[in-house]
Amino acid sequence: MQSSPADLVKHGAAAPGATPPSRADWTIDQGWASYSAADHATWKTLFERQTQLLPGRACDAFVQGMRALPIAADRIPDFERLSEVLMRHTGWQVVAVPGLVPDEVFFEHLANRRFPAGNFIRSPQQLDYLQEPDVFHDVFGHVPMLMNPVIADYIQAYGVGGLRAQKLGRLKELARVYWYTVEFGLVKQADGLRIYGAGIASSFTETQFALADPSPNRLGFELERVMRTRYRIDDFQESYFVLDDLDDLLALAQIDFAPAYQRAALAAELEPSEVLPSDRVVTRGTGLYHAVKREA
Numbered sequence: 090m091q092s093s094p095a096d097l098v099k100h101g102a103a104a105p106g107a108t109p110p111s112r113a114d115w116t117i118d119q120g121w122a123s124y125s126a127a128d129h130a131t132w133k134t135l136f137e138r139q140t141q142l143l144p145g146r147a148c149d150a151f152v153q154g155m156r157a158l159p160i161a162a163d164r165i166p167d168f169e170r171l172s173e174v175l176m177r178h179t180g181w182q183v184v185a186v187p188g189l190v191p192d193e194v195f196f197e198h199l200a201n202r203r204f205p206a207g208n209f210i211r212s213p214q215q216l217d218y219l220q221e222p223d224v225f226h227d228v229f230g231h232v233p234m235l236m237n238p239v240i241a242d243y244i245q246a247y248g249v250g251g252l253r254a255q256k257l258g259r260l261k262e263l264a265r266v267y268w269y270t271v272e273f274g275l276v277k278q279a280d281g282l283r284i285y286g287a288g289i290a291s292s293f294t295e296t297q298f299a300l301a302d303p304s305p306n307r308l309g310f311e312l313e314r315v316m317r318t319r320y321r322i323d324d325f326q327e328s329y330f331v332l333d334d335l336d337d338l339l340a341l342a343q344i345d346f347a348p349a350y351q352r353a354a355l356a357a358e359l360e361p362s363e364v365l366p367s368d369r370v371v372t373r374g375t376g377l378y379h380a381v382k383r384e385a
């Protein structure tokens with residue numbers, strides 16, 4: 090197994106040395122015509138490898154979203170064509186950005202149903218590890234879920250909530266909710282546990298680890314519990330949180346997080362590996378994967 094999953098360090102601030110944007114909202118042209126044959130080939134490698142893995146592992150909403158979108162193996166998708174289809178279904182658009190953008194810029198886009206996607210693609214030397222979200226993570230991982238009306242509303246609410254959380258000084262708690270849902274969420278389906286988080290769905294190694302490895306905990310999602318839980322940006326997660334139903338995010342999109350921030354702030358922070366007596370345990374992990382690494 091590769092030592093590190095794809096798209097790890099994505100929730101920091103934009104790099105200090107990042108080129109200043111020419112537009113205030115940090116959007117750029119996708120520059121589709123500028124992709125090289127090698128860029129399209131990298132996309133194809135990633136697409137085919139992931140597409141083989143996802144049946145029986147990705148949730149139904151992901152599979153349906155992917156099927157209805159102009160996303161295929163042969164070329165990096167064109168954001169304008171994606172946006173046309175998304176707009177018809179859920180009113181979302183995909184806009185190109187150079188990579189990580191500042192938090193308030195990111196939230197402002199989401200609050201207006203624009204998904205900022207990195208326009209670049211990782212190098213062939215970095216198939217399983219990269220520092221910033223690229224077009225494969227953002228388009229393959231996130232965009233199919235934006236075809237689902239519940240997720241579409243939930244991610245917009247996260248943008249609105251992010252702007253508010255910033256004013257309240259609660260960004261850390263809010264970011265954890267995003268991390269453990271939109272990026273690394275699992276969901277129960279009648280036919281078993283499935284992936285809906287983009288950080289998992291776009292990672293060849295973590296797709297297998299998150300569902301099948303005995304190491305991580307899989308715990309019932311609970312808002313305040315998740316707000317208190319630190320996460321790893323440099324490796325597979327030690328715990329995944331499981332929704333009973335994707336529709337549970339609908340309620341989450343409607344609640345006012347402020348009282349929950351208050352309660353979460355009063356309780357202790359939790360380590361990513363911790364299991365509490367109050368947790369609804371789906372799988373109690375062995376912790377072996379990270380224990381071995383810590384010793385190495």
Ligand code: HBI
Binds near residue numbers: 101103190207222264
């Ligand atoms: N920018 N392009 C991009 N993608 C992200 O996922 C992203 C970002 N900026 C900030 C950010 N995420 C997170 O720090 C927030 O979700 C908290």
Ligand code: FE
Binds near residue numbers: 222231288
């Ligand atoms: Fe992401």
